[in-house]
Amino acid sequence: xxxxxxxxxxxxxxxxxxxxxxxxxxxxxxxxxxxxxxxxxxxxxxxxxxxxxxxxxxxxxxxxxxxxxxxxxxxxxxxxxxxxxxxxxxxxxxxxxxxxxxxxxxxxxxxxxxxxxxxxxxxxxxxxxxxxxxxxxxxxxxxxxxxxxxxxxxxxxxxxxxxxxxxxxxxxxxxxxxxxxxxxxxxxxxxxxxxxxxxxxxxxxxxxxxxxxxxxxxxxxxxxxxxxxxxxxxxxxxxxxxxxxxxxxxxxxxxxxxxxxxxxxxxxxxxxxxxxxxxxxxxxxxxxxxxxxxxxxxxxxxxxxxxxxxxxxxxxxxxxxxxxxxxxxxxxxxxxxxxxxxxxxxxxxxxxxxxxxxxxxxxxxxxxxxxxxxxxxxxxxxxxxxxxxxxxxxxxxxxxxxxxxxxxxxxxxxxxxxxxxxxxxxxxxxxxxxxxxxxxxxxxxxxxxxxxxxxxxxxxxxxxxxxxxxxxxxxxxxxxxxxxxxxxxxx
Ligand SMILES: [Zn+2]
Numbered sequence: 001x002x003x004x005x006x007x008x009x010x011x012x013x014x015x016x017x018x019x020x021x022x023x024x025x026x027x028x029x030x031x032x033x034x035x036x037x038x039x040x041x042x043x044x045x046x047x048x049x050x051x052x053x054x055x056x057x058x059x060x061x062x063x064x065x066x067x068x069x070x071x072x073x074x075x076x077x078x079x080x081x082x083x084x085x086x087x088x089x090x091x092x093x094x095x096x097x098x099x100x101x102x103x104x105x106x107x108x109x110x111x112x113x114x115x116x117x118x119x120x121x122x123x124x125x126x127x128x129x130x131x132x133x134x135x136x137x138x139x140x141x142x143x144x145x146x147x148x149x150x151x152x153x154x155x156x157x158x159x160x161x162x163x164x165x166x167x168x169x170x171x172x173x174x175x176x177x178x179x180x181x182x183x184x185x186x187x188x189x190x191x192x193x194x195x196x197x198x199x200x201x202x203x204x205x206x207x208x209x210x211x212x213x214x215x216x217x218x219x220x221x222x223x224x225x226x227x228x229x230x231x232x233x234x235x236x237x238x239x240x241x242x243x244x245x246x247x248x249x250x251x252x253x254x255x256x257x258x259x260x261x262x263x264x265x266x267x268x269x270x271x272x273x274x275x276x277x278x279x280x281x282x283x284x285x286x287x288x289x290x291x292x293x294x295x296x297x298x299x300x301x302x303x304x305x306x307x308x309x310x311x312x313x314x315x316x317x318x319x320x321x322x323x324x325x326x327x328x329x330x331x332x333x334x335x336x337x338x339x340x341x342x343x344x345x346x347x348x349x350x351x352x353x354x355x356x357x358x359x360x361x362x363x364x365x366x367x368x369x370x371x372x373x374x375x376x377x378x379x380x381x382x383x384x385x386x387x388x389x390x391x392x393x394x395x396x397x398x399x400x401x402x403x404x405x406x407x408x409x410x411x412x413x414x415x416x417x418x419x420x421x422x423x424x425x426x427x428x429x430x431x432x433x434x435x436x437x438x439x440x441x442x443x444x445x446x447x448x449x450x451x452x453x454x455x456x457x458x459x460x461x462x463x464x465x466x467x468x469x470x471x472x473x474x475x476x477x478x479x480x481x482x483x484x485x486x487x488x489x490x491x
Pocket of ligand 1: 140141142164
């Protein structure tokens, strides 16, 4: 068996003022050919594929073509989309004939002239390889499913959990691909768009309505003839033409079963729509007061408006400003992206006292720079670490700024490590000593779980804020819950 392997993935925040280009892909990992198989063992969906390939008794030849991942950020430039697609298509044409294509995608990527990146890529792939070769698309479950994606992929499989198990999704997708190639299954598809968007507050699959919806999918997958049931609660900062939640069901040559399950799943999500809007968010001032007053142990302050994993810039000062204003008496760790501040700290040198206007430069809609005076405690040219399940990650240049009890880590790059304890450890800080840490995510607190005593969802404005009704929606289909009334919707 000969299987082509590729990945083009990014999560776009269309409300972000940033754009993403080829340098963003280079920063997170842009690999070609055999290097992909060396780099991706244990990481991402391709890492999952490699594990399943190892289990096969028949020989499998992998043809690695392109791996392009850029985390989350702004809209992708058209030039970048076309460059990556041309590389992929040229590689596939050169690799023909092959038996199947394993294509790792995010699902919520938008480019300047085409806001359905995955639909665009899959369409070009089909045009290059024809209709016969199975194409398995592994997706983030925050994907926006579009008609083109469903038409051109043979099977689409989304994550089962938030936080995501990307390797596990790769394994699940690879198993489906091998079953198709061995002639064990003939996938049929049914899907529903669900006209709703919801904030990230209820996105964890371990609790609440999201658990109920995902549990139903797992239960359906145990029924005879069901290949995969993937719910897609679209990430909510995506103002695109076919935006909205979805569910995709694949059955083994049983379209009627797929239809009925897609309907049932969509109906459950719709029935739970008000619960998906439940929130425990706390105002910024109150959140800082609660963290100061908490018993010993680490309090995670979730900066819901500035989630780097959701595509925000990471330079919001909303929480930092409050920490400074309250002159917090306990150690507080805060990351902020500010390349100018990093340069200024490097120039001043370790031990120097500097006055800097921090952050609020990329996103100056929701936050403004905050002036602080502090001591440069450490500087670093950066370290490279292997984040479990995510692969190799460069932290980039960093500097530690000490302002009273606040320890600000200035970062030159929007590294995936922004929410990882090594960000503090590599500058000589002990997470165990901190009373609170600001994380630029609303869901991925797992890296701090060892120290975590509590977590406060801070109602912070920003490009990934939970108050979705405040955005100026221009492209999503209407009516859309809860922007509009649509009491009579049926799946
Ligand atoms: Zn996601």
